[in-house]
Amino acid sequence: MKTAMGDILKSKSTGELYKVKKIKMQTVLLEAESIPNKVWLGNKECLEILYDKVENQRKQELNSAV
Helix, strand or coil: CCCCCCCEEEECCCCCEEEEEEEECCEEEEEECCCCCCEEEEEHHHHHHHEEECCCHHHHHHHHHC
């Protein structure tokens, strides 16, 4: 999975949404959207196993707010 700063990922096990906060070489830092101070720090190869990329998440949120 190709990720970039600001991407939204969904946990396959819990359904929680996480935002990509930092990428450094093969390490990725994710921060939970709804729970303060909840983070995941791990290897890029693990992302595809544990998370799904949420496409157009921000567009959906903006359309539902209007």
